[in-house]
Amino acid sequence: MSEEAHRFGRGRHLVGIAGVPSGTRGETGVIVLNAGLVHRIGPFRLHVELTRQLNEAGYPTLRFDLSTLGDSTATGGGQTRAQQVCADLDDAMNLLTERAGCERFVLVGLCAGAQNAHIVAARDPRVSGAVFLDGYAYRTLGYKLRHYLPRIVDPARWARVLRRRAGGGNGEARTAPEPIFAVAPAPREEVIADFTGMVSRGMKLYLVYSGGISTHFNHARQFRECFGKVMTHPSVTTRYVHETDHTYILTGDRARLLDGIGGWLTRNFPLATAGRHA
Numbered sequence: 466m467s468e469e470a471h472r473f474g475r476g477r478h479l480v481g482i483a484g485v486p487s488g489t490r491g492e493t494g495v496i497v498l499n500a501g502l503v504h505r506i507g508p509f510r511l512h513v514e515l516t517r518q519l520n521e522a523g524y525p526t527l528r529f530d531l532s533t534l535g536d537s538t539a540t541g542g543g544q545t546r547a548q549q550v551c552a553d554l555d556d557a558m559n560l561l562t563e564r565a566g567c568e569r570f571v572l573v574g575l576c577a578g579a580q581n582a583h584i585v586a587a588r589d590p591r592v593s594g595a596v597f598l599d600g601y602a603y604r605t606l607g608y609k610l611r612h613y614l615p616r617i618v619d620p621a622r623w624a625r626v627l628r629r630r631a632g633g634g635n636g637e638a639r640t641a642p643e644p645i646f647a648v649a650p651a652p653r654e655e656v657i658a659d660f661t662g663m664v665s666r667g668m669k670l671y672l673v674y675s676g677g678i679s680t681h682f683n684h685a686r687q688f689r690e691c692f693g694k695v696m697t698h699p700s701v702t703t704r705y706v707h708e709t710d711h712t713y714i715l716t717g718d719r720a721r722l723l724d725g726i727g728g729w730l731t732r733n734f735p736l737a738t739a740g741r742h743a
Contacts, residue, residue: 468520469564471529474556480536481505481529481557484520485565493593493734494567495519496557497528498582500575500712504535508575508712511719515573518723523736525565527557531581547584554585569593571669571730574600576711580651586668587659594669594733596726599711601656602674602681605690611683657692664700669733671702673722677711702729 469483482505497512499505505528506513516526530537531553544552554572561567571594574582579600586595616622650656663670674682685705688696696703704725709718 471560471564473560474537474540474553476538476540478532478538478540479529479553479556481527481560482516483560483564484516484526486520486523486525491523491525491565491736492568493571493730494525494527494558494561494565494569495571495573495730496554496561497526498554498572498574498578499531499534501577502534505530509714511575511713514719515723515726518727519730522727522731524730524734525561525567527561529553529557550581551585551588554589558589558591569734571595571734573726574598576600583656583659586663590666592668594671594730595663596671596673596729598673598722599675599678599682600672601650601653601691602678602687603650603653603691604681605687607690608681608683608687653691657695660692660695660701664695664698667700669700669702669729671704671726671729672696673704673706673725675709675711675713676707677709679707683707 467485467487469485471479471481471483473479473481495516497505497507497516500508500511507515507528512528516528519526532549533539537553540549540552558567558570561570568591570592572582572586572592573596574580575598579597582595582597583600586592660670672688674688682691682705684707685703688703688705695701706718706721709715709722713719713722
């Protein structure tokens, strides 16, 4: 396997690292998008580990910086952010087609990266699969019941409240709110329609949500609560891992995530039938 640094795109404004398995050309390429403002290596080098593991399995990959992120610059032209993301991914897919003969693509995105991957996956027919990590989430009725009921019936919590009131309300310092990592949602109906369109055209989806976004998502049932019956479609795989954080910083959590993505990719886009050739 070799890794190649590229400056590419219509204005040669994008920077990325292509991983091309030695002596092979694969029909399915994997493209990993920026997680928020983190540049192409990913949180704590998550994207580096993921792409190299997939390269070892035989899949061509590209991790790159979208316009204005990391080492990539802007092109101008007055495009909206969604238009720019689509144009950048078009350039990225063209690069992997040139370097590895890829004809279809799987997009991988974490948090804001999942939102950007969603935008492109809903529009571009070359995208055959997507891995959405901590993507769109909505506080459903089920979420609120699971979140608030244990607090309402917790006697220790009420005891702390009463102690604070007895002491004038200054007995304990307020704890700082946890940071919110969830992506600002598009309208739920729009997202459901996008998912429905994706599976209708044969896309394979893998949604993995972590305990790191417990402010918006807190149970495996919430996939169905958020997105409806499309989540039960055979082309959709969902996984809720409440014990992990948002960036998979712990070694064991990260290994399970990468193995899960690799296994899902192998089952849905097997190299033996994916046009791999010397």
